[in-house]
Structure formats: structure tokens, C-alpha cells
Amino acid sequence: MSVFEQLGAFGGGAAGYIVPFLFVLTIVVFFHELGHFLVARWCGVKVTAFSIGFGPEIVGFNDRYGTRWKLSAIPLGGYVKFLGDENAASVPDHEAANAMSEEERKVSFVHKPVSSRAAVVAAGPIANFILAILIFAGVFMIAGKQTTTARVDAIQDGSAAQAAGFKSGDLVLSINGSKIASFADMQRVVSISAGEKLTVEVDRGGEKVLLTAVPQMREVKDNFGNLHRLGVLGISRSMAPGDIRTETMGPLAALSAGAQETWFVVDRTLSYIGGIFAGRESADQLGGPIRIAQVSGQVATAGFVALLHLTAVLSVSIGLLNLFPIPLLDGGHLLFYAVEAIRGRPLSERAQEVGFRIGLAIVLMLMIFATFNDILHLATS
Known part of the structure; x- marks a missing residue:
């Protein structure tokens, strides 16, 4: 019996889903946000908060650079907040940005060149893809293929x-x-x-x-x-x-196989989404947190290697999802930066505000739809 099965037996079954779910999601979210954090530091941006989870802080500490590292109450994501951000979604606080001193402007995210901002934003999804490649490669090296x-x-x-x-x-x-x-x-x-x-x-x-x-x-x-x-x-x-x-694989062969496995997940995901729009696939296969928790618990019973494989697949999926050009997601920010680079100046505050509201509506609708699918899946399984 695996450690996750023992936890499930001890907790009446609930822990057998919750613990693997938190294990998988925390690793994926941490590396996503770590990508943003490391490139932000490299670009000279002041990071005010690094949070795993949303909502009230459970525990945390301040590092010597003034970043608040914390674990928050709602474990369904995370965020990195930069100087000049209005909220955890990196929506710029224009009023605060305009009132900044010259020293603050030097380390403010909103005052960095568009290339630096784009690099910081893209680093999150890229970190997810790198994590997946490394996990797949590690599994191939240790367990073989x-x-x-x-x-x-x-x-x-x-x-x-x-x-x-x-x-x-x-x-x-x-x-x-x-x-x-x-x-x-x-x-x-x-x-x-x-x-x-x-x-x-x-x-x-x-x-x-x-x-x-x-x-x-x-x-x-x-x-x-x-x-x-x-x-x-x-x-x-x-x-x-x-x-x-x-x-059995050496490091280079394993990394190559890991990259191929990662690309397969990307290709399969995009093919499925394209199939939905073309009418070849049904959208009821889209799942949310409940489905992820269920699958995590099921996979955990097959062993730690299987759970690592699921972690890699989820990391690819989250990295890819964040690249979709929807405001509030990383891809939406990159879309705004692309427009800014072409125009030579950012979109107006009003245009950005409308875009973020539309993005929020889309994200909420997707969450509601995915949760509905999860509940329907549980009711019929």
C-alpha cells in the first residue's frame, strides 16, 4: 500500500484525493510562479509577494529583498506580485505608478521596457514546460522507458x-x-x-x-x-x-525523450481544443479542480512515479492554458505587450480595463463550465 493509500484509509478516503491533489498542484504552481520571480529579479523588478494559493495568508516570511513569501488559504493557484501591480493578476495600478519616486520607478514592473515585461510574463509558462521535460526525463532515467x-x-x-x-x-x-x-x-x-x-x-x-x-x-x-x-x-x-x-536512458537521451513527451501533450491538447471548435470533440471532457483531485487520487494508488507523470502532464497543460491570449492570463498580457510594441505606446487605461474585465468574465465562465463538468462526471461515474 502506497503512502497516499494509507492516508486515504486513515482519512476516510478524502485524504487519498486531497493530499495527491495538493502535491501535484503545489509543485506545478510553485515552478510557474518561480519562473516569473527569477526573470523579474534578473530584469531588476522588485517582487513584493510570492504566494502559493489565494486569500488570507496562513504562514509566511520576508526575505532580505523585501519579498513576502507566503502560503495562502485557497490552494487553487498562486501569484507573484510586482511593485506597480494593483492586484495578484498583475493588473497595473496606474495611479500608484504615476506617483512613484524615481528610485521606485527603476524597480517598478510597469516602468520596465516592454521586452522585459514580456520576458517576465512568458517565464511562467516556459518554467512549466521545463518542469515537465525534467520530470519526464527523470522518470525515464530512473525507471527506464x-x-x-x-x-x-x-x-x-x-x-x-x-x-x-x-x-x-x-x-x-x-x-x-x-x-x-x-x-x-x-x-x-x-x-x-x-x-x-x-x-x-x-x-x-x-x-x-x-x-x-x-x-x-x-x-x-x-x-x-x-x-x-x-x-x-x-x-x-x-x-x-x-x-x-x-x-534505460542517459541524461541527454532522457531529456530528448522528455521534450518529445512534452510536445506530445501540447499537440494532443491543441488537437482536442481544435476538435471542440470543429465539432469533432465534446467539451464535456474539460475538467476543473474536482476532476484533477479525483485523477490525482486515482493515479497516486498506482505509485509515486505515476503521480510524477501526472504532475508533468498538468504542468504542460497549465503552461499552455496560460499562453492563451485571454486578458488576466499570461497570454493576455503578452497580447497587450505585442500591441504596445507595434504601436510604440501601451493601450489606453480604459482599453486595458475593458480587456481585463472581458478576460475575467471568460475565465469565470470557463471555471464554472469545468466545475459543472466535474460534478456531472462524479454524478454519472
């Missing part, structure tokens, strides 16, 4: 694979010209290609054969009973000893 060759074992009756002419023993070499090195590689391509025509090259007894397959959209249960809608061919992998291997 287990892969299964893309060899077909059994074929389901009435499946897309049967219609395409797959046979037991076929070894998939490529899909649409992209090399397939493992069964997982094939699953990743197929899962996001429901209804799309795929050209699959297989090795059949030493002979290369081209097949055309159209994955079917199906609801698939994961190991914890959660339903996911994915494209499937209807084949199972070969579990023969020669088709399963564990690859």
Missing part, C-alpha cells in the same frame, strides 16, 4: 482494423508517412484520428503492405474506470517477450 512493439496480436470482429485488412502478426511501420516505433506511438496517432483516413504501412512476414484504415470513435475506460472518447482500430498489442523491452 518500457515500450511494446507495434505488432498486432488479436483483431476485434467488426472493427476498423478488420475492415482495413489487418492480420495477426502485422508490425506497423508508419502511419501517413510518420515512423511508428512502438504500440504507444500508434495509439497516439489513432486516438486523435477518429473518422480520418489513415495510410498504414505494415511488415507482414518480411513484406511491406499498405493498408487504409479509418479509426472508429469509441468510449474507452481507463484503469480507474474513467470514460474517454478516443479513436480506435480495434486491435490488441502483442505481449510476446520479444515485443516488450525496457530502454
Whole structure:
């Protein structure tokens, strides 16, 4: 029994979800805010607060640079507040900025060049991507990377694979010209290609054969009973000893594999969001804090390595989400800075205020929608 399972048993089950959730979210939030903090310091910006969580402070201390490091009551995020910010979302306080002394202006965020402000803002999401790469790389170095060759074992009756002419023993070499090195590689391509025509090259007894397959959209249960809608061919992998291997990796190979894994999460996320707008995907798969807590608790029962993997995936997701051009998010700030760089001057205070209000409305609607999905998911699971 893992430590998280023991906590769950002790706390009537609640701790089995809350503790892994806080572990995962705290690491991701801390590194995101640390990215902002380090680049701000590098750019000469005074940081007045570094908080994990929102709301009332639980515990904290001041460092020698005057930054208040604190743990706050609501553990659903965090923030870094700079001199010249009106609030935790880095909305500029123009009245206070105009009243600053010359010394304060030198270390004020709002008075820094647009390039410096953009670097500080972009550093948060970039830190999330770096964290994910390092976690994936660390897991590959310590536990190795287990892969299964893309060899077909059994074929389901009435499946897309049967219609395409797959046979037991076929070894998939490529899909649409992209090399397939493992069964997982094939699953990743197929899962996001429901209804799309795929050209699959297989090795059949030493002979290369081209097949055309159209994955079917199906609801698939994961190991914890959660339903996911994915494209499937209807084949199972070969579990023969020669088709399963564990690859040990050195630091450089692990970092490369970690970067590839991170890019896959980015690509899959963007494909899913694009599928929602195109009508190919359902938005009910979007989850919020409740779903993250549930998944964290479930994954924790599989072990610490699995929880680290979830941490990396969540780190990528939060980094990517923050880059969306929505005011209040990092991407919204970067959008404003891009406009400022093009115009040669910032947007008017009124325009920024309207933008932040629109951004707040969008963020609140997304939170409400995600929470509704979470509650619906719990009620039907």
C-alpha cells in the first residue's frame, strides 16, 4: 500500500484525493510562479509577494529583498506580485505608478521596457514546460522507458482494423508517412484520428503492405474506470517477450525523450481544443479542480512515479492554458505587450480595463463550465 493509500484509509478516503491533489498542484504552481520571480529579479523588478494559493495568508516570511513569501488559504493557484501591480493578476495600478519616486520607478514592473515585461510574463509558462521535460526525463532515467512493439496480436470482429485488412502478426511501420516505433506511438496517432483516413504501412512476414484504415470513435475506460472518447482500430498489442523491452536512458537521451513527451501533450491538447471548435470533440471532457483531485487520487494508488507523470502532464497543460491570449492570463498580457510594441505606446487605461474585465468574465465562465463538468462526471461515474 502506497503512502497516499494509507492516508486515504486513515482519512476516510478524502485524504487519498486531497493530499495527491495538493502535491501535484503545489509543485506545478510553485515552478510557474518561480519562473516569473527569477526573470523579474534578473530584469531588476522588485517582487513584493510570492504566494502559493489565494486569500488570507496562513504562514509566511520576508526575505532580505523585501519579498513576502507566503502560503495562502485557497490552494487553487498562486501569484507573484510586482511593485506597480494593483492586484495578484498583475493588473497595473496606474495611479500608484504615476506617483512613484524615481528610485521606485527603476524597480517598478510597469516602468520596465516592454521586452522585459514580456520576458517576465512568458517565464511562467516556459518554467512549466521545463518542469515537465525534467520530470519526464527523470522518470525515464530512473525507471527506464518500457515500450511494446507495434505488432498486432488479436483483431476485434467488426472493427476498423478488420475492415482495413489487418492480420495477426502485422508490425506497423508508419502511419501517413510518420515512423511508428512502438504500440504507444500508434495509439497516439489513432486516438486523435477518429473518422480520418489513415495510410498504414505494415511488415507482414518480411513484406511491406499498405493498408487504409479509418479509426472508429469509441468510449474507452481507463484503469480507474474513467470514460474517454478516443479513436480506435480495434486491435490488441502483442505481449510476446520479444515485443516488450525496457530502454534505460542517459541524461541527454532522457531529456530528448522528455521534450518529445512534452510536445506530445501540447499537440494532443491543441488537437482536442481544435476538435471542440470543429465539432469533432465534446467539451464535456474539460475538467476543473474536482476532476484533477479525483485523477490525482486515482493515479497516486498506482505509485509515486505515476503521480510524477501526472504532475508533468498538468504542468504542460497549465503552461499552455496560460499562453492563451485571454486578458488576466499570461497570454493576455503578452497580447497587450505585442500591441504596445507595434504601436510604440501601451493601450489606453480604459482599453486595458475593458480587456481585463472581458478576460475575467471568460475565465469565470470557463471555471464554472469545468466545475459543472466535474460534478456531472462524479454524478454519472
